[in-house]
Amino acid sequence: MEIGFKDIKFGFADASVEAQHEPDLLTDAFYDATELAESIWKSGRHFMLLGLKGMGKSAVAWHLQLTAAKSSNKFANLLELQDFPFGAFAKVKVDENDGIVRYVETWKYLIYVKLLYLVNQDQSLKKNLGSKFDKLISQLTEIGVLPGDDLSVMVMQAKKQTRKATLSDIFSSTFGFGVGLGVAREVEFAPMGRSTLIQLLEMALNQVSSQSEFRIIIDGLDDCLINKQERVMTLTALVRAVKRVNEVLRSSELDAKVILLIRSDLYDKLSEPNLNKLQCDHAKRMEWYDEASPAAESKLFQLVNLRGKLAVGHEVNVVKTWLPSKIDGQGVEKYLLNLTRHRPRDVIQLFNSLQECAGVGMMTEAQVRKGVSLYAQSYLLREIKDELSGLLDDALVKHAFDLIFSIRKPKFRLSDAYAQADRFNIDYRGVLEILEHLFDCGAIGLIDDRTQINLTTFKYRTPAAVFSSNSEFVIHKGLQRAANLERVL
Secondary structure (H helix, E strand, O other): OOOOHHHOOOOOOOHHHHHHHOOHHHHOOOOOOOOHHHHHHOOOOOOEEEEOOOOOHHHHHHHHHHHHHOOOOEEEEEEEOOOOOHHHHHOOOOOOOOHHHHHHHHHHHHHHHHHHHHHOOOOOOOHHHHHHHHHHHHHHHHOOOOOOOOHHHHHHHHOOOOEEEOHHHHHHHHHOOOHHHOOOOOEEEOOOOOHHHHHHHHHHHOOOOOOOEEEEEEEOHHHOOOOOHHHHHHHHHHHHHHHHHHHHHHOOOOEEEEEEEEEHHHHOOOOOOOHHHHHHHHEEEOOOOOOOOOHHHOHHHHHHHHHHHHHHOOOOOHHHHHOOOEEOOEEHHHHHHOOOOOOHHHHHHHHHHHHHHOOOOOOOHHHHHHHHHHHHHHHHHHHHHHHHEOOEOHHHHHHHHHHHHOOOOOEEOHHHHHHHHHHHOOOHHHHHHHHHHHHHOOOEEEEEOOOOOOEEEOOOOOOOOOOOOOOEEEEOHHHHHHOOOOOOO
């Protein structure tokens, strides 16, 4: 039976769903042109992966997790923070510290506990250390220091009252240290903290000798609403904690590392004074847009082709094999890319929509247009609304597209938006806030009409571009299709 276009599994919008149902897409059909996944896995100074929503950060996380699971000497633990109990986390007490310092210490504790559990999975550890780790984890679990491997459970446990524990006895009997740190025989500590306990855990990990590699991967920050000050502090503290833990691990004999995947526009809103320095020294950025390459050679189509190869069993150019060469007189590759924001999720969902409208054999232009309309209305519009959530007030998110679509023109100026604002009870400040965030997420671009060329700037093409309210705006091609504005004069 011949494999056709409709038989290709292009992928899911959610990488965790993809990992569950089609894990081969994240291993055998994982496209990484710049070896970004390998680079972030390696021990070294880079521990943050930054990228906009839909860039493929979670795909990288699951790729690392799944490939590690196939190896005998690689251990990875993926922590997804979508359902993380931030409210409970904020109430955890650690020593006498307050504010962000307290949050940093709490995160360090959580990370070290997760790392202890991960290291203990390595059966190749020297026998004496292996038994010591079993003993250590058993005793710390018994007294409540290690309430379990579930992150949410650990946080909720942290709110409970302090208790007494013979920490000195446990660590001295297991590794021969503890008393010299000034730890009393009976130490009162909060289950989630105490700097002394953290120091002891660091010293315990420094006793490990192994040829294996250990990675804690933290993801799910895309779903963390950033407009609450408590949450901003929590995430800022996480960045600090990961940096400090990695510094400790680099000085040990253990090949261990904590990897942090974070949405770049959220990262830019954190309250860390050295954000740019951290980014330059410790971060890799995900980028898929390549201005210099023709549309047909885009890395995004290479990803599509890799998914096609997995289905048909040999190299294949999906676009040339099953799509018409031109749409409305334009090369099909350029036509399709202009409907996306040059993000893998956009492209995968576009091809899923094309599949739904395809027949047998090569698609017709009419079928492609139908698939594009489905993509624009059922995915792209909703995806950008989701991206705005947490960055804008709910009322502004609700009416953001009502505002610009009500103008009924693909191109408009600030005055046009102001003229529609009263219809949706949006004040002038709200209009500016909507337009600026729409620009940041690629929903609208800026037209520089000071020259005859009339250059158009989209944020996903020019990340350093700055919003200007004095420019003429243009609605993204995909959103024009969603609102039936393409042929409006």
